[in-house]
Amino acid sequence: MGDVDEDVAVQVRDLDQTVLGNPAHDLVRLGLSLAMAARESDLPGVTTAKMLEEMIVGYQASLLGRPQQPSNGRGPKKPESIRIVLKKALRRTWKDLFEERLEDTTPDIPLGAHFWPLSATEKKVVKELFSSNDVRRLVTLPSVYDGNAGIEVVDAAHWVKGCSSLGRIRIAVLVRVEGPAGSKRKICLVDVKEAATAIAPHYKDARMPRSNAERIVMGAKHLAPALGKRMLAARLYGKAVFLRELLPQDLKFDLKNLCEKEAMKIARYLAVVVGQAHARQLDGSGRASWKRELDRHHTKSLDAPSWLWASVVDLVAIHEVAYLAHCRKCAMVRARQT
Structure with a gap:
């Protein structure tokens, strides 16, 4: 999105529900968006698990102020698809x-x-x-x-x-x-x-x-x-x-049609953006305590908190059920009208 000086940056944009609460909710929201994007891109379920792992890696690094740095030192390294969107935004x-x-x-x-x-x-x-x-x-x-x-x-x-x-x-x-x-x-x-x-x-x-x-x-x-x-x-x-x-620079990143490698890079990068936003609001002890809590819930088979995976799976299921129920309702309405 653009700022008042017409520069661009990747930042969170859907803030209607923002509250002072548990940062885990933002991770669940991001994880759900990534999981749905993986489904729309016809990526296998195992890719969703890998995306959540990459998401936690990027988030924890940025939470402690150590996101992956490119050679020029200007913030975390951007995936190619993100760089393309930013270049497009600057030209708009x-x-x-x-x-x-x-x-x-x-x-x-x-x-x-x-x-x-x-x-x-x-x-x-x-x-x-x-x-x-x-x-x-x-x-x-x-x-x-x-x-x-x-x-x-x-x-x-x-x-x-x-x-x-x-x-x-x-x-x-x-x-x-x-x-x-x-x-x-x-x-x-x-x-x-x-x-x-x-x-x-x-x-x-x-x-x-x-x-x-x-x-x-x-x-x-x-x-x-x-x-x-x-x-x-x-x-x-x-x-x-x-x-x-x-502003013309306001562009929503489309997560559809991703390959597995790029999807994992994007998951890590977007988690860095969220982690940086959280880090700005927590003091040093708060950041360290929150990271320990994230580490404590890792499993042997999944390098991401178990509650994150369980929450995302449950929400995807709820989303699919609600979508199919809506489709059935619309089909019944059309049937009565014909």
Whole structure:
């Protein structure tokens, strides 16, 4: 993903459930994503086991500040597929972003299946939100602006993005920013999303913001600084929402169609990213204690904690059952309609 200086970095991006809790939950989430990617790539089950082993190796090394270093010393060595995505991200322009997210390059949001119109009252409320100084500072954060530039809402629409957006606030907003004298006006895309209550378990004595939006932004700043620095907690229609400016450099890595060797490298590298995020939030004794706990649950046959393997297997099974049940339900609905 991109940062405010238009550089790129590989970081965690799905932070709606972020809480102050057991770091094991992040490992289970990553392990599940890797296991499902292995299945979609038609890799054998033994490869999933090897990926989890590589994941723990990378995670533990980064947790103690010793990730594998390339010869230039600039962070952990990146797999070839990761390097390709980063190079692509650096070449992307605002036109690429608009074509990908809006399927259009003009300064309006095309209404249709993915974008639904706002009412006059809703448009007024959105414009009032974007007239605040906090939002203005958010969209004028890049160094080309001085933080005092004027902004104007060009267009806005409800954004239908998967099941998670149904019944919740999700709005795409196009904003025009007045740049310095002689520069072109910038059109940026801001995603406004309702902050849902976290279902992830958290420590009972954890001191977290009462607002779900503030909780998510706080988590982003700790786990993914490149994203957190361009997020803002706010309220819209009386509900907690968070705003994030989308950048052309924001690309989601596709884990499909991997060979076994590359899959194992990616598992290790992504675990390094998670481990570095965790290490930033733990002191030395906390990191050492957590590593000892990970070591304590290794088995003779699997160089990864037994609870990690068991959790991932259980979740894959639950996912498959739920998917097949959904398919059966859809088939029965079609049968009744014909």
